Amino acid sequence: MSTTPAQPARADAPVVADPALRHRVRSLTVRLTDAAGGPLAGARVRAEQRSHAFxxxxxxxxxxxxxxxxxxxxxxxxxxxxxxxxxxxxxxxxxxxxxxxxxxxxxxxxxxxxxxxxxxxxxxxxxxxxxxxxxxxxxxxxxxxxxxxxxxxxxxxxxxxxxxxxxxxxxxxxxxxxxxxxxxxxxxxxxxxxxxxxxxxxxxxxxxxxxxxxxxxxxxxxxxxxxxxxxxxxxxxxxxxxxxxxxxxxxxxxxxxxxxxxxxxxxxxxxxxxxxxxxxxxxxxxxxxxxxxxxxxxxxxxxxxxxxxxxxxxxxxxxxxxxxxxxxxxxxxxxxxxxxxxxxxxxxxxxxxxxxxxxxxxxxxxxxxxxxxxxxxxxxxxWWLGATDVTADADGAVQLRGFAGRYTVEVDGVRHEVELPAEGGDAQTEVVVGR
Missing domain, CATH: 3.20.20.80 (Glycosidases)
Structure with a gap:
């Protein structure tokens, strides 16, 4: 019996619902790790948009x-x-x-x-x-x-x-x-x-x-x-x-x-x-x-x-x-x-x-x-992702989905800046927490 891998928890901006603007939307999978590289499974994350690329x-x-x-x-x-x-x-x-x-x-x-x-x-x-x-x-x-x-x-x-x-x-x-x-x-x-x-x-x-x-x-x-x-x-x-x-x-x-x-x-x-x-x-x-x-x-x-x-x-x-x-x-x-x-x-x-x-x-x-x-x-x-609370999956991953631009992911009170790029498709990045 085959199984489908679980998808990371998602934080979606409302713009995703507008098909006429789908080309403006990007997805970014953020993998949270500790200083040793281990995944922060179950980490509570607050994601928020900070600016538009447009x-x-x-x-x-x-x-x-x-x-x-x-x-x-x-x-x-x-x-x-x-x-x-x-x-x-x-x-x-x-x-x-x-x-x-x-x-x-x-x-x-x-x-x-x-x-x-x-x-x-x-x-x-x-x-x-x-x-x-x-x-x-x-x-x-x-x-x-x-x-x-x-x-x-x-x-x-x-x-x-x-x-x-x-x-x-x-x-x-x-x-x-x-x-x-x-x-x-x-x-x-x-x-x-x-x-x-x-x-x-x-x-x-x-x-x-x-x-x-x-x-x-x-x-x-x-x-x-x-x-x-x-x-x-x-x-x-x-x-x-x-x-x-x-x-x-x-x-x-x-x-x-x-x-x-x-x-x-x-x-x-x-x-x-x-x-x-x-x-x-x-x-x-x-x-x-x-x-x-x-x-x-x-x-x-x-x-x-x-x-x-x-x-x-x-x-x-x-x-x-x-x-x-x-x-x-x-x-x-x-x-x-x-x-x-x-x-x-x-x-x-x-x-x-x-x-x-x-x-x-x-x-x-x-x-x-x-x-x-x-x-x-x-x-x-x-066209904006406001403050949204999500929980990282077993791999320490969360997915941001919204307009291209700058976003923050906050873990344990510390904000980390990430980018949803205007060019290209879906992307991935790693954030080391507690470094």
């Missing part, structure tokens, strides 16, 4: 403001501002594991030779110390350029642009190792909203030349950096640009796809269409800038969202319910595609939101909207 991101611009205020010579925050930013940071850290920081050249270095390195470094350190991955946005862009750059001759603009990319990629290495190397290249050489030096040189150097400049200089300064090509243009023009860049030998680590939905949510069908069209390149994909409104939509006749200027744009109860539904659909759609590694929402709160739009997940007063609660319920609920 990047649930948001912008960290508020933290830069807080960091700048704390520097010598900085403008102190009022008590109300300090309390609001502290509250927003608490809400941020409860959901997000990736932060995008602003490196727009015009605001980062408004006076030549005086970059805001200290404030950005302090903000980056704040997140890194809390286990948050940090991305810089962007190294090269034709918008938000310093005024002092415009009158310079083209060869000097290119020299300074190369130097800027090298400087910041090098100086922030270890804190900021992910960059939008270059932003919105499709429109860069023909941008006519203002007179800026980067558009001017892009018209001469060409789109591929600008991409090569950004990637080559950033890669040379930080060989370990993850570099993205990022754009809002989801048309065939961006596809052709990717084709040309790859043909020219540019090593693109991931494609950045923007989705500011001020004029209405894309919905599942459009999002899937975009993902399928850009997945043909075999590159990992990051949804780098997502906005969904909780108030009236922007009129459809605006081609450039920046043209819609209003003093007030309120959130509404009906809009907030709509936003919550759309946030859930959007994130489920993104995680349902196996080549998407990151989704960055563009603003935690309506406080300081781009265009004064009600696009935050939190109201301006720091109270969460339904969309925040919905997203948290996914990230830290359905």
């Amino acid at each position: 990047w649930f991101g948001n912008i960290g611009f508020d933290e830069v403001q807080r960091a700048a205020a704390a520097l010598p010579g900085g403008t102190p925050l009022t008590r109300q501002e300090d309390e609001l930013l502290a509250r927003l940071d608490e809400l941020y850290l409860d959901v997000f594991n990736q932060a995008t920081l602003p490196f727009y050249w015009g605001t980062f270095e408004p006076v030549q030779g005086e970059p805001r390195t200290a404030a950005l470094r302090a903000a980056a350190q704040h997140y890194v110390d809390r286990g948050i991955a940090v991305k810089g946005h962007p190294l090269v862009w034709h918008t938000v350029q310093p005024d002092w750059l415009t009158p310079l001759p083209d060869d000097e603009v290119l020299r300074l642009l190369r130097a800027r990319v090298q400087r910041d990629a090098r100086e922030f290495a270890g804190l900021v190792d992910v960059w939008d190397a270059i932003n919105e290249v499709v429109i860069m050489p023909v941008f006519d909203k203002d007179d800026n030096a980067v558009t001017r040189v892009a018209a001469t150097v060409g789109r591929i030349g600008m991409i090569q400049l950004a990637f080559d200089e950033a890669r040379a300064a930080n060989p370990d950096a993850m570099l993205l090509l990022n754009d809002f243009d989801m048309s065939a023009d961006y596809e052709h640009l990717v084709e040309e860049a790859l043909a020219a030998g540019v090593r693109i680590d991931a494609l950045g796809l923007q989705s500011h939905m001020h004029q209405g949510a894309w919905g599942r069908d459009k999002t899937l269409d975009v993902l399928e069209r850009f997945s043909r390149f075999g590159l990992r994909m990051h949804f780098t800038e997502t906005t969904l409104l909780s108030g009236d939509l922007m009129p459809a006749h605006y081609d450039d969202l920046n043209d819609h200027q209003v003093d007030e744009w309120p959130s509404t109860p009906e809009g907030e319910e709509r936003q919550a539904q759309q946030v859930e659909e959007h994130y489920r759609t993104l995680l349902g595609h196996p080549m998407v590694d990151a989704a960055t929402y563009w603003g935690l709160s309506d406080h300081g939101m781009w265009l004064n739009a009600p696009g935050g997940l939190v109201r301006a007063d720091g109270t969460p909207k339904p969309a925040y609660d919905t997203l948290r319920g996914l990230v830290k609920g359905e």
Whole structure:
């Protein structure tokens, strides 16, 4: 008579029940041993998830403001501002594991030779110390350029642009190792909203030349950096640009796809269409800038969202319910595609939101909207393994099953960190207890 070996006791995250997300689920068998290598049969184990491998991101611009205020010579925050930013940071850290920081050249270095390195470094350190991955946005862009750059001759603009990319990629290495190397290249050489030096040189150097400049200089300064090509243009023009860049030998680590939905949510069908069209390149994909409104939509006749200027744009109860539904659909759609590694929402709160739009997940007063609660319920609920008690089998084994990421197994009050890898199949590891 044959017998089937007993399976280790399992700690399962709720996500296992969702067939559309099975490709996100990993299993890890943890074998617990004593210092001599013997199995800890019957050991009581508390298993718990600590982080996701998938990047649930948001912008960290508020933290830069807080960091700048704390520097010598900085403008102190009022008590109300300090309390609001502290509250927003608490809400941020409860959901997000990736932060995008602003490196727009015009605001980062408004006076030549005086970059805001200290404030950005302090903000980056704040997140890194809390286990948050940090991305810089962007190294090269034709918008938000310093005024002092415009009158310079083209060869000097290119020299300074190369130097800027090298400087910041090098100086922030270890804190900021992910960059939008270059932003919105499709429109860069023909941008006519203002007179800026980067558009001017892009018209001469060409789109591929600008991409090569950004990637080559950033890669040379930080060989370990993850570099993205990022754009809002989801048309065939961006596809052709990717084709040309790859043909020219540019090593693109991931494609950045923007989705500011001020004029209405894309919905599942459009999002899937975009993902399928850009997945043909075999590159990992990051949804780098997502906005969904909780108030009236922007009129459809605006081609450039920046043209819609209003003093007030309120959130509404009906809009907030709509936003919550759309946030859930959007994130489920993104995680349902196996080549998407990151989704960055563009603003935690309506406080300081781009265009004064009600696009935050939190109201301006720091109270969460339904969309925040919905997203948290996914990230830290359905897609999360909370503290679970299991008993090791006769071989000292327990099995963790859930989203890829970092987990802990606690035995006799001591926590041991283990990893459910994002790549590959089921895995095994050994934890020595009492060493």
